[in-house]
Amino acid sequence: EEEQQQQEQEGHHMASSLPWMRYLFAKIRTSFSTGLKSYQVGQITGKEFRDKLWKDVFQERLTIFRTVKGEEMEPTFSRQGETLLVRKLPSPSSRSIFVGDVVVTKDPLDPKKELVRRVAAVEGEEMVSTDENDQPFILEEGQCWVLCDNESISPKDATDSRSFGPLLMRNIVGRAIYCSRSSFDHGHVTNRLIGSSLAFGPP
Numbered sequence: 001e002e003e004q005q006q007q008e009q010e011g012h013h014m015a016s017s018l019p020w021m022r023y024l025f026a027k028i029r030t031s032f033s034t035g036l037k038s039y040q041v042g043q044i045t046g047k048e049f050r051d052k053l054w055k056d057v058f059q060e061r062l063t064i065f066r067t068v069k070g071e072e073m074e075p076t077f078s079r080q081g082e083t084l085l086v087r088k089l090p091s092p093s094s095r096s097i098f099v100g101d102v103v104v105t106k107d108p109l110d111p112k113k114e115l116v117r118r119v120a121a122v123e124g125e126e127m128v129s130t131d132e133n134d135q136p137f138i139l140e141e142g143q144c145w146v147l148c149d150n151e152s153i154s155p156k157d158a159t160d161s162r163s164f165g166p167l168l169m170r171n172i173v174g175r176a177i178y179c180s181r182s183s184f185d186h187g188h189v190t191n192r193l194i195g196s197s198l199a200f201g202p203p
Helices: 002-040 046-059
Strands: 063-068 082-088 102-107 110-122 126-129 143-147 172-180 186-188
Antiparallel strands (some): 063 082, 102 110, 172 186
């Protein structure tokens, strides 16, 4: 009986350790990916790469907080403002970014600013305009199409791909996974929507 209890305790200990092991593995993978990218383009040396990997694993966070305000993402988020928990994506690509994802990205028109938008299409997909004068085109490698959730905003007033065109995936900071409006009103962010519209309107 004592042996059985000991085995159960060991099993419980291993189960409780799994989330931490997954978290540590994710940190190592994230840090390695960002460091390797800088090393390959010659921004850092091999020693700096190793130092960065060590520092990031023990100091860098995998998640960050961002605030979304305004009418662009209504009704998903309130215009009064909500706090988002964002999972950082060190090497965003079509393997980690999917149609329907709510992402935080650098504003292509002002890199000092960030936008919260929803991915409507990714590389390889054909974009068809609602304007008959516009020719369809296919998103190139490393590109995606992002839109506001608020469909009442006209294309000319929207700061999304209808105004600045295809977004380079490397500008994406991370994916929103949780939102909080108050201590009583919070929940997971819906990503990877089914049946997202791929149409784009005239500017």
